Amino acid sequence: MRKAHIISIGNELLIGDTVNTNASWLGGLLTEQGFEVELISTIPDDYQIIYEKVKASLSGASVTIVTGGLGPTHDDITKKVIADLFDVDLIENSEVLDYIKSIFQRRGFQFSPSNAAQAQVPSNCDVLFNNKGTAPGMWFNEGGRVLIVLPGVPAEMKFLMEQRAIPKIHRQFPDREVWATRYFKTAGVPESTLSEQIGDLDEFVNNGVGIAYLPNVGGVTIRISSNGVTSKEAEAKLLKVKNYLYEKAGDVIFGEGKYLSIEEVTGTILKENGKTIATAESCTGGLLSSRITDIPGSSNYMIGGVVSYSNRIKVEELGVSEADLAEHGAVSEPVALQMAKGVAEKMGADIGVSATGIAGPDGGTPEKPVGTVWLGFWIEGDHFALKAVLSNDRMQNKERTVMIILETVRRRLLGLNDYPYHLKPHRS
Known part of the structure; x- marks a missing residue:
């Protein structure tokens, strides 16, 4: 299975001012896309640490995703580090610049040189156009290994991954395994009781199905996942588990879906x-x-x-x-x-x-x-x-x-x- 690394950049993540929801979301998405998430790192806005961490990941993973440090302030140094890592110049992307200017004009804000700098990107990247904000995403393909650099704002990061990066990943890695994942939401039953009610799942686990209980304040989510050469093959493995879960615990399962409430x-x-x-x-x-x-x-x-x-x-x-x-x-x-x-x-x-x-x-x-x-x-x-x-x-x-x-x-x-x-x- 191809390896994936996730690197989150920002002092605010390390000191607890901001909760790093990006990493968990990306981990789930990459797993569903058939990658083994081997490493998740959170690092500060430090030039040398960013340089060394990204360089190491590029040699060890098929896909490395970096989030954060693309804003207009002095501590946003990710682009500079990446450009130096590849020994390329930052160049201005006119399409991105025009889009940023239009946003400021529409909102009645004054446009500044620091905002214009957000339109600068390393010359060897494919720009992932960001319709949700001012910082574009960047795609690098170096010898078949992919580096994706994204803004840290969750809504922007998710948009760029789903709408821009995932289609390119599919084209870049057509031979990756296909994963199927389903989430079953339960309420009003403790994890231990639910586990006893459902019983032994070794039969399914031994046949390559991953099963996990994910408890939280609102209830317990049961996650099942499997892989296959095709989505049809992966889904077929899950069908038997799904039928078994409803047979044993259908009274407490209120629905399916990762974000269902x-x-x-x-x-x-x-x-x-x-x-x-x-x-x-x-x-x-x-x-x-x-x-x-x-x-x-x-x-x-x-x-x-x-x-x-x-x-x-x-x-x-x-x-x-x-x-x-x-x-x-x-x-x-x-x-x-x-x-x-x-x-x-x-x-x-x-x-x-x-x-x-x-x-x-x-x-x-x-x-x-x-x-x-x-x-x-x-x-x-x-x-x-x-x-x-x-x-x-x-x-x-x-x-x-x-x-x-x-x-x-x-x-x-x-x-x-x-x-x-x-x-x-x-x-x-």
Whole structure:
């Protein structure tokens, strides 16, 4: 298998000011294209380090991708280093220069010599025209080994890879192996439980299929991958695994796709069933409504919401009983139930959902430790609540609460009887 190296340049990456998402994205993309990603490096804006690192990668990998250091400021030295490495001059690309000028004119910004310098490229490169920004990408082919130099801005880097570099890679390496990868998204089940539910996968692994469990706050993603001479051959290996996964864990798999989200899937089900939803949030502080409305077209099913952080808003806007608040507290079954029903009736929605809890890191008691949440549901007259005890991490608690609510709605609308994490419903 052909080797690939990824080199990320920037002091901001090393000191933690910027999270290096480019490297992980490129690693996945190159793997899907049939390359073995052998090395991922993050290095500073230092001339000698960049020079030596790129030089070494050119002798060891079929494809080397460098990101960062192509901007207009003094610390952006990548182009200069690459030109010196190949012992060539920087020359002005008129097409790039005209495009940069047009951007500045359209935005009403003053054009400066430093901006003009972005149109200069090493004379031995193929320019990868950047329609998403001012810094062009560059393609070098030296004796059959490819160097791709890209801006560090993620949106620009992804555009240039997908639209400019990948077609050239296909032409340059027509004999590379073809890889097929599929991602199965699950929610409401821990990794260990999911693994036990699915069982032994050695039969597939021994036949050349790679299988991995990728846990995160929102659930566990199962990634399966295989290779072959043709895409048809690679896909055929995955089909048996896919069928097996759905047979064993179809109830917790909410969909397929690397970037698929539970809010997208639940939103689609709401839309297909002609149902509307309203939210009443305390501990999640509007995160649930935000996630629902992140999906284009959510106005078809999202009616509105109330962020009822204080008890006064719970009473005045949602009709929660002051007596129940006094007796049971805001984080309780009766309050969650009343919040869900109250917001559904107030908004005229088919479904009302609520969240009230102790997000943390403080505020807990022996009876209600940090991470305790009560979730209320009013689904066309079915009135119930779920209690979960999560973690001590505030943001994780908010994220997981949102996931449990959306996954519960998904399961209920599909007629599935189980609840996320096997939580037991408390009905009014």
